[in-house]
Amino acid sequence: MARGGRHEPGDHLPAEGSGREPAPEPGTGGAATARSSVQRNAWTRLASAFRPRVKRGHLLPALLCAVLGFAVVVQVRSTQDTGLDGLRQTDLVRILDDVTERADRLRQEARDLEDTRAAVTAGSGGSLAALQAAQDRARVLGVLAGTLPATGPGVEITISDPRGDVGSEVLLDTLQELRDAGAEAVELSTLDGAAVRVVASTSFVDPADTGVDGPGVVVDGTLLGSPYRFLVIGEPRTLEAALGIPGGVLDVLRQKDAQGVVTQRDQVDITSLRAAPSPRYARPAANDDNDK
Amino acid sequence: MIAALGLVLGIVAGLFLEPTVPTWVQPYLPIAVVAALDAVFGGVRALLDGIFDDRVFVVSFVSNVTVAALIVYLGDQLGVGTQLSTGVVVVLGIRIFANSAAIRRQLFKA
Numbered sequence: 001m002a003r004g005g006r007h008e009p010g011d012h013l014p015a016e017g018s019g020r021e022p023a024p025e026p027g028t029g030g031a032a033t034a035r036s037s038v039q040r041n042a043w044t045r046l047a048s049a050f051r052p053r054v055k056r057g058h059l060l061p062a063l064l065c066a067v068l069g070f071a072v073v074v075q076v077r078s079t080q081d082t083g084l085d086g087l088r089q090t091d092l093v094r095i096l097d098d099v100t101e102r103a104d105r106l107r108q109e110a111r112d113l114e115d116t117r118a119a120v121t122a123g124s125g126g127s128l129a130a131l132q133a134a135q136d137r138a139r140v141l142g143v144l145a146g147t148l149p150a151t152g153p154g155v156e157i158t159i160s161d162p163r164g165d166v167g168s169e170v171l172l173d174t175l176q177e178l179r180d181a182g183a184e185a186v187e188l189s190t191l192d193g194a195a196v197r198v199v200a201s202t203s204f205v206d207p208a209d210t211g212v213d214g215p216g217v218v219v220d221g222t223l224l225g226s227p228y229r230f231l232v233i234g235e236p237r238t239l240e241a242a243l244g245i246p247g248g249v250l251d252v253l254r255q256k257d258a259q260g261v262v263t264q265r266d267q268v269d270i271t272s273l274r275a276a277p278s279p280r281y282a283r284p285a286a287n288d289d290n291d292k
Numbered sequence: 293m294i295a296a297l298g299l300v301l302g303i304v305a306g307l308f309l310e311p312t313v314p315t316w317v318q319p320y321l322p323i324a325v326v327a328a329l330d331a332v333f334g335g336v337r338a339l340l341d342g343i344f345d346d347r348v349f350v351v352s353f354v355s356n357v358t359v360a361a362l363i364v365y366l367g368d369q370l371g372v373g374t375q376l377s378t379g380v381v382v383v384l385g386i387r388i389f390a391n392s393a394a395i396r397r398q399l400f401k402a
Contacts, residue, residue, distance in 0.1 A: 065302065069304075070305055073307055075325050
């Protein structure tokens with residue numbers, strides 16, 4: 001490969017301006033003959049370098065060249081792998097920082113989304129449950145307030161009062177006894193006649209006190225005459241027992257020559273309704289916990 | 293001649309052996325390769341100048357590689373490894389360009 005001797009063992013690395021360059025710079029107007037001879041010289045040297053011959057001094061450069069080729073291929077391959085293997089510590093730290101930061105960001109985002117989802121599901125579920133509870137409550141209160149028809153097991157009480165001695169106090173006692181026995185919905189009617197839903201505010205008044213003529217009892221402004229009929233929803237046996245106790249309602253009725261008949265029913269339908277009163281002064285107190 | 297043969301042989305060996313780069317070499321191998329390329333280009337230029345000397349080539353090759361690796365190592369220890377290796381690559385790249393320009397002038401007078 002080599003052709004020249006050890007002319008200048010110092011350096012063949014500096015490129016420009018070393019002063020050892022035989023070729024004139026392009027455009028310096030060097031003689032054409034000189035240029036061609038130098039050019040042939042370079043090519044000759046190149047050709048002679050590739051002449052197949054082995055010198056002992058060339059073995060080491062050859063070995064180094066082999067190492068270089070080997071290293072180039074290895075490096076190219078490891079670069080193509082583009083793994084994290086070839087990166088230096090600072091780069092790895094930077095990448096790790098980036099990844100950690102990104103992971104933190106994503107975790108935060110995931111947390112936010114989970115919170116949102118929880119809020120949404122809890123909100124919809126909560127409002128649904130609240131709505132359900134409110135509707136249940138409204139139904140129960142409607143039954144109690146007499147604004148909704150009611151059905152269920154109970155008793156039917158018929159009171160026939162041929163002498164007209166059964167007054168408002170007897171009916172009120174009867175109602176009170178029924179309530180004590182757990183009556184949940186009560187309707188009072190003239191048999192096959194006008195019916196009144198009995199609620200907490202129901203009043204029993206003797207006709208004479210209201211200026212209304214005729215036998216019977218004025219219940220919530222409606223004149224009801226004998227025979228009376230109570231439709232009561234509640235535990236039937238308890239209700240009947242409550243009415244039949246000694247000195248109770250049935251005894252009182254007997255003393256007044258009236259006849260009370262209690263019949264247990266598997267199903268009592270109370271259909272008469274009462275308009276829901278809208279309070280003029282009372283307002284619901286602002287307490288949200290009451291709804292729950 | 294046998295240097296070119298050695299280069300080809302090394303490439304072939306690298307292709308067939310498929311070695312993995314040891315971890316401690318990985319930061320220095322690219323710089324070492326560039327430094328060696330610089331030495332080889334300088335050698336070719338010296339060859340065309342007719343002043344090639346195998347001893348000089350070997351010494352310059354080894355010292356180039358060593359110094360380059362040393363600079364990168366020092367940079368790593370100082371915490372400026374990335375910047376220093378960039379600088380080394382730039383310098384070596386300039387030298388390679390200069391040498392190849394000299395070679396081009398030698399061969400083509402242009």
